[in-house]
Structure formats: C-alpha cells, structure tokens
Amino acid sequence: MSEVAQQRPIHVPVAIIGGGFSGAAVAWHLLRLHPRLERVVIIEPRAELGRGLAYSATDPSHRINVPATRMSLIPDQPTHFNDWLEASGALEADPAARRSEGRNFPARAVFGTYVAAQLAALGPRIVHIAAAAEAVDPSEDGYRIRTSDGGTVEAGIVVLAVAHAPPSPPTGLARALAFHPRFLPDPWQAGALDAVRPDDRVLIVGTGLTMADLVATLDRLGHRGTILALSRRGLRSRGHPAALHDPYGDFATDPARTAGALVRRIRAAVAEAVAAGKSWHCVLDQVRLQGSTIWNALPLHERARLLRHLRPFWDVHRFRIAPQVEEVLDQRIAAGTLRLRAASLQGVERQSDAIHVTLRDRRTGAVTRETFDAVLTATGPAHGRVFADNPVLAALERAGLARPDQLRLGIEVTADGRAIGRDGTPTPGVYVAGPLARGTVGELMGLPDVTNYAIRIAGAVAARLERDAVSDNAPTTYASARSAVK
Structure with missing residues (x-):
C-alpha cells in the first residue's frame, strides 16, 4: 500500500471516497475479484486505512460488540479475524478481551489494526490519498474528484463509502448550552470526555450503544458522580446470550407485507425458540440475516411505519x-x-456553569427539574443531514447525480448499488457502499452486513470494468457521466 501527496492529476479506473471499513472492504474484494486491476485509489484523510470513526477509537473501553469469530473481512473465512487475533499477540496484551465462555471481545482499535494489515498486504495496488474529497464533478471520461490537498483524481468509476453525519443534539439544548465547557455535542472528539470532572452530575441524551460506550469510558476515567441517561423510550442495549445458537425462524418465505405482521411473526418465533430452550437472540439474528428480503417486501409506507414505531426496539435487541x-x-x-x-x-x-433541565416522564407525564454539571449527546448519527453536512454528497446532489432516499436514511440506490440521480435514473459509474445505502438495501449497520454488501458492490464494479474492457465502442475504460447531468 502506498500513500501519495498529489502533485498532478491521478488517472485511475476506480476511486473510493472514504477509507473506513466499508471503503477498505470494497477495495480488498475488488482487487481479489479483478486481479488485472493494477491499483485502486482510496481518498481518506485519516493516516491509516480501514479504521474510519468506528475503529479509530483508542479508548480501550470501546470494544467490538460481537464476538471476534463473527467479525471478518472475509465472510467465507468467519474466524479470519479471530485467528489473526490469536496469532498477533493482541490478546496477551489485553487479558480482559477473553471471556470465560471462549468468546473474544477486543478493543475496537484492534479490529482496525487487523483491517489495515489486510490492506497493507496488497502493497502498491492500494493507493492512499491522505486528504478529504471535497467535490465530485462529471468529466468526459467519468468523474473529477477534487481533494483538500489541492489535488485531483480522474476516475471512471467512483465508489462512495462516506461516513454517517455526526450526532445532532436537540436544537434547544444546543442553543441554551452553546460554549458551555462541559456540553459535548460530539463526544467522539479526541479527549472530549476529559472535560468531565470526577464528581460531575452528567446527563446523557440517548440510551443506546453510544451511551453505553460513554459510561464505560467515564467509569474507566474514574468518574464517581451520578449519570442520568434519557431517551424517548428509555431502552438500553441488550447483551449477548450465555449460550450461542444458530439463527432461528424463517422470515424470507412469503415475507410479511406490514410492520404489524412482521412483529407477530417475530414474537411467535421467539416463543417457539424459548420453548425449545433457546433465547430470543437467535431469532433476531435470523431477522438480521434475512433483513434485505424482509425490508424489500414492505411497501414504503410500512417501512416508514416500522422506522417510526419499531426502530428503537430493533436497535437495542x-x-x-x-x-x-x-x-x-x-x-x-x-x-x-x-x-x-x-x-x-x-x-x-x-446559570453560570450549572445546567437546569426540565423533563417530562413519558409514562406518567410528571414534570421534574434536575441539575447537571455536564451534558453529552449520544443520539447516534444524524442520517437526515448527511447531504447537508457532506460536501461531496452536496455537490453530487447539486449536479443531479445523487439524492437522499425517501426515508432520509442516506443515499437512494438501485438494487445493484448505483446512486440514483435527480431524475430517478441510475448515475453511470457511481456506486454507494456502506450503511448509507440502507434505505434501499435494508439492514446494513452491523459489520457482517456491511461486509457482504461491500462484496456485492465490488462484484458490480468488477463486472463494469470487464464490460468496459471488452466494449468495442468504449474509447477508454472510463464511463462518461455527462449524459447523467440534467
């Protein structure tokens, strides 16, 4: 793998914008599927590829959320990461990663090291441009990507593997607490939690995975004060079962056409699983595995209903x-x-540095007033703002080459992962990898799902390269994007 500082335009068949796990997985599998492809450019401002936000965290309290045997860059080798983990010595350096039931939960940064190592093994076929993509413009032979270091990349095919938008705190909270030294709207910024003092009374807005990570970090830093975590439903993320079971149930055969019917089928399967001595976990695992089929069987209004009423329950389970x-x-x-x-x-x-918050209890309606010294936002990614906050997506939207999906979960794509433009037609040569395609694809947040979808995108790009290579009418290996601009 090589890192380049740009002096003049770089011309490549494929450029990937975003070098977190999604972009890294697409690059790795594309080069395996298309061995004649000499190089792939990844545009990523971080110093190391494969980490992204999720696996850049240096906090040892932040651990992978599933056993290492279910985290792999190579799905047909499910223990690939765990085998690397055992051989690398990482477990000896972190004895707490080993659990008595034989499952390993190392720090997330260790998984990032694993992914980076797999890319590094590809040598100069991976070209890392350590800069941020700022705009993507159509050109005669594909697309021109402008980067923050003043460089330009000319690519026939562009894969968007961009990140979620950062958390978006409630407007009233952000306005009232602007410039407060212990209001942390983005607690993932390096060293952000150092501002919280050991005895501070802390309010965390959100009760999901981010809240759990923040509490673990505060505890490790020696925080002794009280913490209140709140959300609309007050649901906490669940843990793993004591014993593992294979996925249970069938939701893909004659899939439900309404959110209500889906819930009834899940509840029935959970009851059957419990009667058979299993836990509910294996039923939800099957729902995840069959998630794309389930999602695509639901009409748009039922998808919206599912998101509105059931998404919090799904997330915590x-x-x-x-x-x-x-x-x-x-x-x-x-x-x-x-x-x-x-x-x-x-x-x-x-009032000075004291933060007075008025709360209404969801169940009783009772209104109470509490005082805090610090407020942390743990509401999760602001999916609906991704086009406004990401300059590349904003530029593509202005050019008519991409648009938000109808549920505002990310980017609207075709079944094969191509971005859909303003006029509702696929944009030639622009593919979307990662969770921002989930409005179309369905369940696309867990790493196994992201990996499998990255392989689909890599396969689609490889097939496109093969078609371009044998086309008698194509003067170059690049696909023109001019016709897509309306």
Missing part, C-alpha cells in the same frame, strides 16, 4: 453490547450512579 461494557452498566445501576429514564426534554437553562 440487534446491536448488543460487549459483556465488559454490560458489566459496567450493571454495576453502576446497582450502585445507584446510573439511571435510565424514558423522558423528553422540556426546557434547558444555564
């Missing part, structure tokens, strides 16, 4: 927390230093 993090939450709840509430913010006032 599907996206489970590592046992080490679960233990921290359990200990703090038992000690009375962590509370979870189903409530809404009714008002926020600041």
Whole structure:
C-alpha cells in the first residue's frame, strides 16, 4: 500500500471516497475479484486505512460488540479475524478481551489494526490519498474528484463509502448550552470526555450503544458522580446470550407485507425458540440475516411505519453490547450512579456553569427539574443531514447525480448499488457502499452486513470494468457521466 501527496492529476479506473471499513472492504474484494486491476485509489484523510470513526477509537473501553469469530473481512473465512487475533499477540496484551465462555471481545482499535494489515498486504495496488474529497464533478471520461490537498483524481468509476453525519443534539439544548465547557455535542472528539470532572452530575441524551460506550469510558476515567441517561423510550442495549445458537425462524418465505405482521411473526418465533430452550437472540439474528428480503417486501409506507414505531426496539435487541461494557452498566445501576429514564426534554437553562433541565416522564407525564454539571449527546448519527453536512454528497446532489432516499436514511440506490440521480435514473459509474445505502438495501449497520454488501458492490464494479474492457465502442475504460447531468 502506498500513500501519495498529489502533485498532478491521478488517472485511475476506480476511486473510493472514504477509507473506513466499508471503503477498505470494497477495495480488498475488488482487487481479489479483478486481479488485472493494477491499483485502486482510496481518498481518506485519516493516516491509516480501514479504521474510519468506528475503529479509530483508542479508548480501550470501546470494544467490538460481537464476538471476534463473527467479525471478518472475509465472510467465507468467519474466524479470519479471530485467528489473526490469536496469532498477533493482541490478546496477551489485553487479558480482559477473553471471556470465560471462549468468546473474544477486543478493543475496537484492534479490529482496525487487523483491517489495515489486510490492506497493507496488497502493497502498491492500494493507493492512499491522505486528504478529504471535497467535490465530485462529471468529466468526459467519468468523474473529477477534487481533494483538500489541492489535488485531483480522474476516475471512471467512483465508489462512495462516506461516513454517517455526526450526532445532532436537540436544537434547544444546543442553543441554551452553546460554549458551555462541559456540553459535548460530539463526544467522539479526541479527549472530549476529559472535560468531565470526577464528581460531575452528567446527563446523557440517548440510551443506546453510544451511551453505553460513554459510561464505560467515564467509569474507566474514574468518574464517581451520578449519570442520568434519557431517551424517548428509555431502552438500553441488550447483551449477548450465555449460550450461542444458530439463527432461528424463517422470515424470507412469503415475507410479511406490514410492520404489524412482521412483529407477530417475530414474537411467535421467539416463543417457539424459548420453548425449545433457546433465547430470543437467535431469532433476531435470523431477522438480521434475512433483513434485505424482509425490508424489500414492505411497501414504503410500512417501512416508514416500522422506522417510526419499531426502530428503537430493533436497535437495542440487534446491536448488543460487549459483556465488559454490560458489566459496567450493571454495576453502576446497582450502585445507584446510573439511571435510565424514558423522558423528553422540556426546557434547558444555564446559570453560570450549572445546567437546569426540565423533563417530562413519558409514562406518567410528571414534570421534574434536575441539575447537571455536564451534558453529552449520544443520539447516534444524524442520517437526515448527511447531504447537508457532506460536501461531496452536496455537490453530487447539486449536479443531479445523487439524492437522499425517501426515508432520509442516506443515499437512494438501485438494487445493484448505483446512486440514483435527480431524475430517478441510475448515475453511470457511481456506486454507494456502506450503511448509507440502507434505505434501499435494508439492514446494513452491523459489520457482517456491511461486509457482504461491500462484496456485492465490488462484484458490480468488477463486472463494469470487464464490460468496459471488452466494449468495442468504449474509447477508454472510463464511463462518461455527462449524459447523467440534467
């Protein structure tokens, strides 16, 4: 793998914008599927490929949320990461990663190291441009990508593997607490939690995976004060089962056409699983595996209904927390230093550095007032803002080459992963990898799902390259994008 500082335009058949796990997985599998492809450019401002936001965290409290045996860059070798983990010595450096039930939950940064190592093994076929993509413009032979270091990449095919938008705090909260030293709208910024003092009373807005990670970090840093985590439903992410079972149930044969029918089928399957001595976890695992079929069987209005009413319940059951993090939450709840509430913010006032918050309980309607020293946002990615916040997507939207999906989960794509333009037709040579395609694809947040979808995109790009190579009418290996601009 080589890193380049740009002096003049680079011309390549394929450029990938975003070098987190999604972009890395597309590149790795594309080069395997298309051995004649000499190189792939990845445009990523981070110093190392394969990490992205998820696997760049240096905090040892942040662990992978599924066992290492289910995290692999190569799905047909499901223990590939775990085997690397055992051989690398990483487990010896972190004894807490080993669990008594034989499952390994290392720090997320270790998985990032694993992915980076797989890309590095490809040598100069991977070209890393350590800059941010700022715009994508159509050109005669494909697309011209302008980067933050002043460089230009000319590519026939562009794969968008861009990240989620950062968390978006409630407007009233952000306005009232602007410039407060312990208001952290993006707690993932390096060193952000250092501002929280050991005895601070902390409010966390959100109760999912991000909240769990923040509590684990605060606990590791020696925080002794009280923490209140709130969300509309007050749901906490679940842990892993004591015993593993194969996925259970069938939701792909004659899939449900309504959200209500889907819920009834899931509940029935859970009851059957429990009667057979299994846990609910294996049923939700099957729902995830068959998620694309389930999602695509639902009409648009039923997808919207599912998101509106059931998404929080899905998230806390599907996206489970590592046992080490679960233990921290359990200990703090038992000690009375962590509370979870189903409530809404009714008002926020600041008096000096004290933060007074008015809350309405979701279940009783009771209104209470509490005082905090620090407020952290853990609401998860702001999917609906991705086109506004990402300059590349904003440029593509202005050019008519991409648009948000109808549910505002990300980018609208075709079944084979091509971006859909303003006029509703596929944009030639622009593919979307990663979770921002989930409005069309369905379940696309867990790493196994992201990996399998990356392989689909790599296959589609490889097939496109083969067609271009044998086309008698194509003067170059690049596909013109001019015709897509309306």
